[in-house]
Amino acid sequence: MGAYFAATVVSWVCNILTLILVVRSVLSWIVYSGNQYNRTLHRIYDVLGQITEPLVAPVRRLLSRFVRTGPIDFAPMATFILIIIVRRIVVAILLAIAY
Numbered sequence: 001m002g003a004y005f006a007a008t009v010v011s012w013v014c015n016i017l018t019l020i021l022v023v024r025s026v027l028s029w030i031v032y033s034g035n036q037y038n039r040t041l042h043r044i045y046d047v048l049g050q051i052t053e054p055l056v057a058p059v060r061r062l063l064s065r066f067v068r069t070g071p072i073d074f075a076p077m078a079t080f081i082l083i084i085i086v087r088r089i090v091v092a093i094l095l096a097i098a099y
Helices: 003-031 041-065 073-098
Strands: none
Touching: 003 041, 003 073, 041 073
């Protein structure tokens, strides 16, 4: 029963992280569009950046070694994919232990 609970927690945490990454990416388009300055959106974007940057920064450094993308940052998308892969592996292992 403990492994099943752990699998559920891992799945929820990964889902929340992917949601935060998506919201951060969408907000980056709005915040840096240059049309209007909205303090609330900047604060939300900064908080989401503080939460996700420890995950995104290593991926960004790794991608910059192999891929030249110019002004487009693919690190959040790559981090999103890595979170999905890690979640599937960890949940599969935990569920195999549970049964």
